Amino acid sequence: MDESPAIGIRERARGALRGELADVALRLFEERGYDQTPVDDIASAAGISPRTFYRYFGTKEEVLFGDLPPTSVDLPALLEDHLLRAGPWEALHQTLRHVAENIGTQRGRWSRLLRVVNTSDTLRAGHLEQQMNLAQSLIPTLVPAVEGPAGWSDLRARVLVHAALTCFDTAFSHWAERDGDIEMLEALDIAFTTFSTLDSVQA
Incomplete structure (x- = not known):
């Protein structure tokens, strides 16, 4: 209905x-x-x-972090969908590209938020906790797509997810702190390309 x-x-x-x-x-x-x-x-x-x-x-704290990541889409479900067509690393890339698209038109607001976060130990800790929670939501979805001995799949999935979120955070900070010479999607693509060989963990 x-x-x-x-x-x-x-x-x-x-x-x-x-x-x-x-x-x-x-x-x-x-x-x-x-x-x-x-x-x-x-x-x-x-x-x-x-x-x-x-x-x-x-x-x-939720006033700043309550809508992050800024997307109405279920990210684990989106990751699962991308895994049907891509390897683990590229699937993570495309999933986080969706988040980047949602913030790419609001550089000024995100720049201000980032500056506030960086002035407070409480907020930095809150942001880290939020990232850990997001990682924990994505890891179970990725584990079945990471081939190899079962004992190592969970570890490899954790490494991939945390590396992907580090790429996102680094690209986000780089984009938010600059004056318009780079776009968020471009920064994210460059960050992920740096680690593109990580898809070899499927082998």
């Missing part, structure tokens, strides 16, 4: 308010610092109560 118009409108309104709160929070984090900006201040600046804030975000 199709989603009713009323539900669709409510979801769009919820998404718009989440985006507004994220923008307000990012501005305050830039001005005052992440650790020096309590939820009460974010809520006040956005014209809502702290209680309402927590209806949209479970924590202050």
Whole structure:
């Protein structure tokens, strides 16, 4: 059954308010610092109560990381689909290209977010935890595609996934910190090409 118009409108309104709160929070984090900006201040600046804030975000940290990776697609399912047509490394590449396409038009916002993250030990740790969670969601999908002794498949899949996410993070940082001389997809492609021989783990 199709989603009713009323539900669709409510979801769009919820998404718009989440985006507004994220923008307000990012501005305050830039001005005052992440650790020096309590939820009460974010809520006040956005014209809502702290209680309402927590209806949209479970924590202050989630304001920055709640929509990362920025895609509505199930990434393990997308990886599984790419594995039907490509080896493990290229399948990871194409899966993360989907994420890159979703952020490639918002360099200014991501540059600002990256600067804020780099000023806070709490945020750096949160970002690392998020990457670990993403890795854990992708590894089981990749394991069956990595040929070789069963005892080594899990290890090889872990290495490939973590290397792929490192390529993404490095390309993302390089792109976000520059003034437009390179696009996100181009940076990601260059990063993955550096390790293109990793597909040989299938042999």
